[in-house]
Amino acid sequence: MHSFNLQYDHVKDVNEHRMYRLRLKATSTPVEAAEWNHKFDLFLRASFERTQSYFNPLDHCPDVLVFESPYQSIITAALMSRYIPEEDNLYVCFLSVLPEYRQYGLAKNLLNAIILQAYDNDIKQVTLNVNVENIKAIKLYTKCGFRCTKYIRDYYASNPQPHLDGYYMTLMIKYIRSPPLICKKEKAVLIPSDIEVEYAEQCAKDK
Incomplete structure (x- = not known):
């Protein structure tokens, strides 16, 4: 997998998997960038078990955390993100794990790493979108301190899924109380009760 x-x-x-932070070098040629865009497109298709192309994911989400298999030089899990300066927001575009590697806690550790990155760099928030029926993912995001702040109808209409609606979920970095315990213990993030109520109102389906 390693490339100059x-x-x-x-x-x-x-669990013997190595986590790396990846970024295309400024000296990379358009051809080299296209090659890696294609590789990550194939990875996303395989990990999400879909046939649709993700169309140059590195162009839109250039900051990447990956796990590499201890047995062979392949990416087993990836989190792709981008920083939105006008919102002081680190947006998670994709978080995915190959089906055969979903028992190692890789997604949880990738989320932990991106949240700590935001915390260490004094970024205001980390956000992401998720399908409203992806209960397993929502449970993980909630454990990591994310809360639904907006219900979006037909969010996945351009990339059809069994259910088209999505949640926009937000983690405000100021509510982190114990960085080492993020995604391990829910008490690592302490959200005031009135803010929890406000989030629930913002995320109401009928809004």
Whole structure:
């Protein structure tokens, strides 16, 4: 997997899988960028088990955390994000794990890493979208401190799924109380009760 076109920074190891922070080097040519866009497109299709193309995902989400298999040089899980400066927001575009590697806690550790990245850089918030019927993902995001702040009808209409509506979920970094416990213990993020009520109102389906 390693390439001179990508900058690799080792983050940590989890169950023998190595986590890296990746980014295309400024010296990469358009051809090299297209090659890696294609590789990540194929990874997303395989991990989400879909046939539709994700159309140059690195162009839209250039900051990438990945896990590499301890047994072969392949990406087993990835989190792709982009920073939105006008919102001081680190937006998670994709979080996916290959089906055969979903028992190792890789998604949880990728979320932990991106939240700590936001925390360490004094970024205001981390956000993401999720299908309203993806109960397993919603449970993980909630454990990590995310809350639904908007219900979006037909969010997935351009990329049809069994259910088209989505939640926009937000984690305000100021509510983090114990960074080492993020995604491990829900008490790592303490959201005031009045804010919890406000979130629930913002996320109401009929709004």
